[in-house]
Amino acid sequence: MLPRIASFLTAALLGLTLFQPAVGQAPHTGDVFVDKGGVLRWAKGKQEVALFGVNYTAPFAYSYRALGKVGADREQAIRQDVYHLARLGVDAFRIHVWDVEISDTLGNLKENDHLRLLDYLVDQLERRGIKIILTPIAYWNNGYPEKDTGTGFSSIYGKDAAYTNPRAVAAQEHYLTQFLNHRNPYTKQLVRQDPGILAFEVCNEPRYHQPEGPVTAFADRMAGAIRATGCRKPVFYNIAESPQVHNAILNAKVDGLTFQWYPEGLVGGHTLHGNFLPYVDRYPIPYAGDARFKSKAKMAYEFESADVVQPVMYPFMARSFRTAGLQWATMFAYDPLAIAYANTEYQTHYLNLAYTPAKAISLLIAGQVFRRTKRGQAFPSYPADSTFGAFRVSYREGLSEMNTPDAFYYTTSTGTRPVAPAQLRHVAGTGASAVVRYGGLGAYFLDRLAPGVWRLEVLPDAVPIRDPFAKTSLAQPVTQILWNDQPVQLMLPGLGDNYTLRGINEGNTAQATATGGRATVRPGVYVVAAAGQNTAAYGAQTPFGAGQLGEFAAPAPTDLGPQVRHTPPAQTGAGQPLRLTATLTGVGPRDTVLLVAQHYYGRTTQIVPMVATAYATYAATVPAALVYPGLVRYWLVLRRGGQARTFPGNFAGQPGDWDYAHPEHWEVPVVAAGAPLPLFSAGADKDLTEAHGVGENQGWTDYVTTPTGALALRLAQEPASAKNPAPTAGAPVVALRAYFGDRLASRPAAELAGFRAVVVRVRPGAGAGVLRLSLATRDAVAYTADVPVTGTDWQEVRVPLAAFRPAPLLLVPRPYPGFLPLDYTAPRTPGALKLADAEVLQVVLGAAPAGPAPLTVDLESVSLQ
Template identity: 90%
Template sequence: MFLKIAALLTAALLALALPQPTAAQTPHTGDVFVDKAGVLRWAKGKQEVALFGVNYTAPFAYSYRALGKLGVDREQAIRQDVYHLARLGVDAFRIHVWDVEISDTLGNLKENDHLWLLDYLVDQLERRGIKIILTPIAYWNNGYPERDTGTGFSSIYGKGEAYTNPRAVAAQERYLTQFLNHRNPYTKQLIRQDPGILAFEVCNEPHYHLPEGPVTAFADRMTGAIRATGCRKPVFYNIAESPQVHNAILNAKVDGLTFQWYPEGLVGGHTLRGNFLPYVDRYPIPYANDPRFKSKTKMAYEFESADVVQPVMYPFMARSFRTAGLQWATMFAYDPLALAYANTEYQTHYLNLAYTPAKAISLLIAGEAFRRVKREQAFPGYPADSTFGAFRVSYREQLSEMNAPEAFYYTGSTATRPVAPAQLRHVAGTSSSAVVRYGGTGAYFLDRLAPGVWRLEVLPDAVPIRDPFAKTSLTQPVTQILWNDQPLQLALPGLGDNYTLRGINEGNTAQATATGGRATVRPGVYVVATTGQNTAAYGAQTPFGTGQLGEYAAPAPTDLGPQVRHTPPAQAEAGQPLRLEATLTGVGPQDSVLLVAQHYYGRTQTLPAALRAGAHVPR
């Protein structure tokens, strides 16, 4: 049998193909209110709110413990992650606070490291212009996926009795009062007064049963406890978790309703394959026409394409939320940079800019879709709706993209040309396009600073080496990080073919001049300028957005030695050539890659692997 072996060598890695900005933060500040039609609006200007982002849990539970086990400075970890969230255009953050870690059994607030880290996280988010909704009561203990150690009131009162046991109700009232009156030592604000915290969701995923009366009474009592502190921010309540008592929540004196969406389920134990876009073509709500429902604002407190790494789900989900009338949506949960190599926080979720670059860019695109699609805007059914406005989603190409005059974002190689090249101000993506040809597998961002001057940020190569949704462990990486020299070709308006590059992040002293538009870069931040342009004014501390020009965060290289990942073909035709492809890391251009083919009764053949056309071999 004749075997044709193919492989792609890309700067110390063999990949299967050529490697497959950020959005401005919301200009709105201050309080929000819910109008009589159930629309959440900014108090100043009265414009509708539309915010999109993530949950992130570093101050609590498993993330907190795992960061400690790895010896990671938790505050530094938070700074790095919040920087990446800002790069992805995130403008919304939500978390269910692990009350079990910051309260005692009577509901008294405990001043401890968890609370201080939450305060620090809130401050870092607000510095980036990211708005916050907090859910003060989680009801969870803190163990998953390990044993529980929390000792607060949620450790002794389960969800089933939390709303009926008088001692549990009193503990929650006491806790809410003290939590909202807590003063953040970083922002100097009381939580209930902080302008960066827009609203509160009383509790996370409560479990209720009939009759409905006690449910409404409890929701009203908790809302009353919040109001008694002097807080006038909107109060949300979960209506998705116990649908049998939805009337009780619709009758409650709350301003908004909260929903979740896990369309393929959770914890499949392996990567799901196939086209799941039909699953997220609509977000149906059974009581959408109820007048009580219409008078309340709506948010998706959690959503995710669980066990799926395809970079196509988030834009569809964002658009479906907007069609359903939602004004806030936060993915659960963004993986801390220090833990994402192993995906141990929540096995069924996996999202991190450095480790899942294409999926992360799809979140950037989804955020833009969420903000640009009008509330309750209708679309045709799939697949006719695969292109909408500036957006295109293709399962076949495994591609999401946004092509607007000022911004061009894409999750992988695309043949699409920018709609208005001369107006481009932001480019972000992985792999190659009409304006960027890049040989690595990490994400990159280009932001125009002035005519002929751009900021370039390049993340390291990310190479999947194990199924991230199988059983995970801190000792078992699922994605490998490689810092490689990679080929770069830019065709940006006003830049020319002989542009200069100057590294400006810490430790990056690189300087180069492109030839014919081509250069070589390593991970880092660069000032890129047309020939003869003076860039002395652009340094690491130069203000840039909500931060500084030289900011950069990336994981260290993963030292694993040679690694091979190969998915065998499902079938082969006898007598016909068979193409085998594999991803190899830990090898260099001087190394040979051989396939040893052995038939049970026949002779062993040793066949050399061929370098895939267009691959980059580093010098």
């Protein structure tokens, strides 16, 4: 106790607040219970529980192996990640324990490195005040995305046998008994008695089928095994994974129910673009009115906005969970710092404070939404709920924001002013605001220590260089980390224009005085003080929240050299200057960046200087004289001293050199005014769009060739069978979703006004259902029209834009779990379609009466004409 008392006294003398919401201190300690109304409450004080955080898998499976492959010290990796989680205000942690790695086939617990690291992780989380719910049984083997090597009971009993095979049931009982009676050597606590572990979810995503009796019996038996150890903590059980037997779980003798949410599906293979906020506007649970449901606590064990990097989804998800009555929500899964550069762990997810700074700040904001929103609190439908309480979410701005008297958090540059600048205690964000202007691409945090004294923490620049949701490899970084001197301007009340900065993290000896409020910083931790303030008492070991003032964790610079990320426009209009932008890293102050453009095989070559418009962003304009109908090809050249490097390819030399023999280049078609604008082309866009079945086993997609050899997307309805009953006539069975907002932006507004129809090149199969087109705007308002196809031959069908009428937006990719809504209707009746606002195309095949063979429609292209 003496060290803690000493720390408290030191903090009090220095004017610090030990409770720092921005660094994840939990407001409650001790056990929890579920009351008769199904509310999870703290045993002390009886307040409702509201905890928000992440899953994190470093002790197990791929994460464990990958940390070894990159040579990371696993304990240090855990310490760094837990610090970052605390920095993001996380106060909840959940993981499905890979039982296959810590048990044998009989369910005996193995004392090995996986179990030791889990114990170590639990201890580190508890030191930060982060509460824990463990799911002891995962049912997964440990291989994904590699080969399985686990040898526990889950390696021989699949999910179907897990609750029906007597040996499997006995092994699970044996394992649960030993797991809960395991003593953590770091906390010295038995798992079942550890006050930092609030509850247990029996098993991860079980798979059940009718009849329901064995399901209830198994759930009761597993819950009984936990309670037989003497454990009195709440027991939760998954009800969302097998909704067809939900009554079996509602009848089970468990204290709580668990849910998950993947609102736009999983594993898209590329970044999804467009407005997905309607997908997370609500989380309606179909059994919400059932008395059995109401008597149980609710938690979201996993959620994620998969394949989306926009930092706007988490706050909406947190709010929707609270409206649905959930009291715990943990995102799956936070990427370990040491391997986040490649996003190889579940590549459909991507979240790490250093590597996805804006998305990470949105998690910080979402945690505040979750804790500040009352359980069951209702909100208007999107977009009216984009501003709620202290929060604002804007798809158009790419912004999530929290603005309270004591805290101001934002995910990108914002024009919002703090509501009470003089009362500010915490600031976190990326980009610029009314109180901070920062030139880098990393996150930063400011916490007031005393009047006129602040702690500033700056993370390195994180530059996306590849699509993080495409095929991944540890040998292929998707985000480049750079440690740079970056300009900062602080405009905090009481700080003044001539404040001082003093580095205090390990190795940071920087000292500087601002001029006119402006200074230069590198990644690290600084004590920032008004002129004349004595800050000698603030050192690296000074207590700060649950840690110390000088704590800092950041990845080393990514040693890649200059990197370029650029996607050429799909086309551009003739006679208009062509503006091109690219992400380029590794440019020194004396380097020159050039754009070399040439009409394909034309005689004229333009060399245009590229100008930095922001850190790592360069732009140049190709003169209109070169932009005549045809094809413009171009390169980006980085000149350093007497040397040149050319992109794409990062080759020595430059185009025009007699021996520059590399064929790589970018190109953009130049079309005459009024030329068709492609919204979807099967051959060109197959890796950029989403095409999936909508119902359960009712639809699928494939690519086929036309008689001329062109590629076409096949939309197919499965034939009916005993296991696959025919869907309701007209119901969506398969859909294409294609984002075209960037293509629309490449054409002048005057041209857009000249388009009159959507033209579809299509071949309907005999008996196929109705084909519908939908154009969705940036505000997620959908306009729909049918495609009047006849016969079974290839044909071009014109659908006048005037025929499109407001209609519900089909939510594809399909939200998961399957009980979630499949459509969204704008709350206000919209006016006529404004083409300039459109950004997403949907082509939907409606169900037809089932036949003996698949019913198909082949789609080659969709364009505006």
